[in-house]
Amino acid sequence: MKSILFLFNNYRYFESHKKKFILELSKNYKIYVLIPRDSQYVLDYRNIIFLRYHFTRRIKFFSDIYSIINLYFLINKIRPDIVHAFTIKPIIFANILSKLVNIKLISNFSGLGIIFSKKNLKYKFYKFFFIYIVKLFSNKDNIVITQTNYDKNLLLKYQLFVNSKFFIVPGSGIEINKNITDNNNKNDKFIVLMSSRLLKQKGLDIFCKISNLCKNNSIEFHLIGKIDNSNPDSYTLNEVKNLIENSNVKWFGYQVNTSYFYKRCDVLCFPSVYGEGIPKSILEASSFCRPTIAFDSAGLDEIIIDKVNGYLINKSNILGILDKIIYLYNNPKIKIKLGNFAERLIRDKYNINIVNSIMKQIHQDALK
Numbered sequence: 001m002k003s004i005l006f007l008f009n010n011y012r013y014f015e016s017h018k019k020k021f022i023l024e025l026s027k028n029y030k031i032y033v034l035i036p037r038d039s040q041y042v043l044d045y046r047n048i049i050f051l052r053y054h055f056t057r058r059i060k061f062f063s064d065i066y067s068i069i070n071l072y073f074l075i076n077k078i079r080p081d082i083v084h085a086f087t088i089k090p091i092i093f094a095n096i097l098s099k100l101v102n103i104k105l106i107s108n109f110s111g112l113g114i115i116f117s118k119k120n121l122k123y124k125f126y127k128f129f130f131i132y133i134v135k136l137f138s139n140k141d142n143i144v145i146t147q148t149n150y151d152k153n154l155l156l157k158y159q160l161f162v163n164s165k166f167f168i169v170p171g172s173g174i175e176i177n178k179n180i181t182d183n184n185n186k187n188d189k190f191i192v193l194m195s196s197r198l199l200k201q202k203g204l205d206i207f208c209k210i211s212n213l214c215k216n217n218s219i220e221f222h223l224i225g226k227i228d229n230s231n232p233d234s235y236t237l238n239e240v241k242n243l244i245e246n247s248n249v250k251w252f253g254y255q256v257n258t259s260y261f262y263k264r265c266d267v268l269c270f271p272s273v274y275g276e277g278i279p280k281s282i283l284e285a286s287s288f289c290r291p292t293i294a295f296d297s298a299g300l301d302e303i304i305i306d307k308v309n310g311y312l313i314n315k316s317n318i319l320g321i322l323d324k325i326i327y328l329y330n331n332p333k334i335k336i337k338l339g340n341f342a343e344r345l346i347r348d349k350y351n352i353n354i355v356n357s358i359m360k361q362i363h364q365d366a367l368k
Contacts, residue, residue, distance in 0.1 A: 005075065007090045035151055114274050117275045192267055214326075278302070
């Protein structure tokens, strides 16, 4: 039986984004899933072998060298037919090892994030290092998956993976059969929801500013999301508390049952100003017939069609986002129209069965 090794930077991403796809593959292939050693609450799944490796989200030279050595011995021992790496740092490690161990590699980008968006010296160095490593170690037979055409074109702009085969896979997909709901919110308040990990790049500070600028007492701003202490871009608990206490935002913490909040909200606000792939929160909100108001950040125009299933606002135009929130509050029929189209788009393009079918075909072709 042929084998596939999946390389993750955290276990939660497996559970929230890739579990169903990998479980389907496990019916026909031997599956290994590598997760960081400090992963907690790891569940057992039939036909999936979980292995742990040394990993830190922060850039630490000696720690990262140790991670590569650790991965080298694991991969050399397993000798999988394919290594499938998710997110930038595991992709860097896997590209280095693809030359050392001579493995077939799938580099799967969920978004190019802040290293291609931020302009300060630290992130310029990270970008230079990423470009250098990929050019030095990437093999021509490797496969690259991006979620948007924007990310594919950006990689090619920097002459990365120029001899690799590219696939555009629209996100991780979403279950649609259980998510259809009445578009008419029965709340007394008009609820604007932000659902996100509490990273600085996601725009929590902007969301709080919008809530303070809004003078309509019938509009409420709700936040669900978790502090990610393992991510160097994460807010601390004190920073989040300070932002919330000085705003009109109600924070409900991390929620397993996000459906409850999508059903109750009227619109999703996505104030990130950095490069995104296909954010799952937009998929989830859309599946409940909720339109999204977002900044016109890299790649978001591939899931949000301005004035069709939501609104794209020029970056950092905070008042522009507030204007659209108030506009939808005053025009519920337009809100419903946008939400209905958002749900149809999810059904036709981002259905998890469609996305997983594309991913399975990529693996089948690579293993021939």
